[in-house]
Amino acid sequence: MRTSPASPSRSSITSDNPPRDLDSWRVLLPSRPRSERVSRFVPHENATWDDASDLALLQLDAPVNLSSGPRAVCLPYPEHYFLPGSRCRLARWGRGGAQESGAEPALGPGAQLEADLLGGWWCHCLYGHKGASVPLPGQSPHQLCPSYQEEEEPGRCWNDSHWSLMCREEGTWFLAGIGDFSSTCLRPRAFSPLQTHSPWISHVTRGAYLEEQLAWDWGPDGEETETQTCPPHTEHGACGLRPEAAQKGMLWPWLAEVHVAGNRVCTGILVAPGWVLAATHCVLRLGSTTVPHIEVYLGRAGASPLPHGRQVSRLVISIRLPRHLGLGPPLALLELSSRVEPSPSALPICLHPGGVPPGASCWVLGWKDPQDRVPIATAVSILTPRLCHCLYQGILPPGTFCVLYAEGQEDRCEVTSAPPLLCQTEGGSWVLMGMAVRGSQELFAAIGPEEAWISQTVAEAHFLPSSGSPYWPTTGSDLCPPDMAGASSSPKAAALILLLLTPLIQD
Known part of the structure; x- marks a missing residue:
């Protein structure tokens, strides 16, 4: 038995001070035509200070014949x-x-x-x-x-x-x-x-x-004998949890399939129990003011659930966009019809407010084939602001990350579904850094500049404490030497940049 809100407080009931109305207490047992009277009440010895010990035993007035009715649990x-x-x-x-x-x-x-x-x-x-x-x-x-x-x-x-x-x-x-x-x-x-x-x-x-x-x-x-640890908890509970051993077919619990009316399927990321973040161009038609029919699936790859997971599905009831002046916002928040329970199939990711987490390993997570949608993680290096600015000078949108793929890995993820950029911090938590810019494998719209909007819209979305140096350069600063400016059209400068990038490529 556990005490209920209507019961006397735990501090007022002890073995020496039983409930005054114990004579009126009754216990209903299955397969028994009448209720059983209670003769003794024994609260747990630690019930007054330990919530996990909020238990009591009730002794029945007469023993029950277990051979003809209910069975005792072990x-x-x-x-x-x-x-x-x-x-x-x-x-x-x-x-x-x-x-x-x-x-x-x-x-x-x-x-x-x-x-x-x-x-x-x-x-x-x-x-x-x-x-x-x-x-x-x-x-x-x-x-x-x-x-x-x-x-x-x-x-x-x-x-x-x-x-x-x-x-x-x-x-x-x-x-x-x-x-x-x-x-x-x-x-x-x-x-x-x-x-x-x-x-x-x-x-x-x-x-x-x-x-x-x-x-x-x-x-x-x-058979596990080594001590295991967990990433740090947040004020809103756990986020960004995933076992260290990334076995084939193992779930990415925050990766969502966002099915938009018209047979479009986009990548989404669960950022709170009732919210998914996606690229705006994936979920809204250009110039359209109507919200399309959208369904979100977690815990599956294509038509089938992934091993060790349970498929979760929700409808999207609203789309929230930040109020930007000028260019359209690259990110959209999708409100789900109901919350999802934390599990290996559906768990929110942590968010990063800006900069690159020191010592982090980063990945682009997406699908090689948009039909089977088996998740593939491709290791990348996030370029320094200087090199990013030099490579994309004049066309680099503000608040954008640039990444460098290992040789031969550039074509692993298709880009129409807007795959996310993730990093695993030294503490073990996985964080979302950004979502792919439309049509690009190297450019990602960063989460950091939208921190205020996301936090105001989704109170449970958790941003890790700021770490690392600010990513975006100061407006008007001249970051590139003359021979590196416009590197995309200069073979000599491009070769120099490749030499500079070599130490940044992660194993």
């Missing part, structure tokens, strides 16, 4: 390791849905959710304690996180109940974790593990069903 020992990918179900606690435990939980309509467990790295980095390392198998996890098998129901709000997380091993169901009220309408995303409470439950009840680990094939995730 409890895990403290060293139990729930495998990533384990089949789990969520049961709602509170009015409107009955909880049933046993060999095969079966709940009423709307009270059951099916999910698989996320790996420890994802769960800990999304919801774990800042600065703490990822717990290894055999250590009690800080959190358990479900990955839902079905997409979120539009318009449904899940913050009205407590939830329990039950996971199955070798045909046996364990009570794995307890979830508190959600602060948003999104489904429960992180659960406090029950392992640490099993000794207390066993001591109080002297009859709880604790079960040994039943599945010992921990697989690659369970």
Whole structure:
């Protein structure tokens, strides 16, 4: 049992001071024609100061015959390791849905959710304690996180109940974790593990069903022995998370397919749970004032979901543009019909306010074939302002990045979908630097100059602290020597620039 807002405060209820109306308490059990009376109330010994211990045990007035009705759920020992990918179900606690435990939980309509467990790295980095390392198998996890098998129901709000997380091993169901009220309408995303409470439950009840680990094939995730760390959290939660080992087919959780009416497909980047950033020329026709029908997909490549991910789809309900004078704005914010849950399939990227992050590795992320749309990341070097200005003098739009591809890599990404320019910082977070300028592989409209507009429109979009030197040159400064000006038409100057660029190319 967990205390509810209508219950007496935790500080006012103790073993020595039970609820005054305990005689009127009743417990409803599945397959039982009548409710059960309660004879004893035992709050957790740490319930007054630890939110994760907001638990209590209720002793029934008479034992229940488990052979003819409900079955008792098993409890895990403290060293139990729930495998990533384990089949789990969520049961709602509170009015409107009955909880049933046993060999095969079966709940009423709307009270059951099916999910698989996320790996420890994802769960800990999304919801774990800042600065703490990822717990290894055999250590009690800080959190358990479900990955839902079905997409979120539009318009449904899940913050009205407590939830329990039950996971199955070798045909046996364990009570794995307890979830508190959600602060948003999104489904429960992180659960406090029950392992640490099993000794207390066993001591109080002297009859709880604790079960040994039943599945010992921990697989690659369970064999991890090195301490793993997470990129820093932000004030709005985690952003820019992606496992270090970039396996073939692994998801880029912020990469979106933006399907525009008329069979156009553009690249989009999730910058907040309800917002995607895209190139304006990709989503709006020149001179058009109407908003086309747009659908956004996350967690898939072409027609199929990518491995280890769940496809997420949303409609676009509005397009927001900055108020620029003169040239049209290169970037557009797409408001989604509903928020998306943080997961390996859909997680916002961090944004960079300007300059180039010191020590960062940068990539252009896009598709080689716009039909199959399999993501390809191509390593690039961001040119210094001086070299960029020299290469594109007179035609370089303000607030634009120039990149240099490694030899033979220039044709890896097609440009009509406006691929993004990303960097991974020394701290591990991935940041969005810009989106490709129309028709160009080398020029990218930078995010930094639009920081105020993006922050005002999307409060949850997170810009990292400013780092690096300002990218854009001072207006009117003469950055190029005479023999390097107009390099694109001067073979001698072009050769000199290539020599200067050689140290900038990343391995």
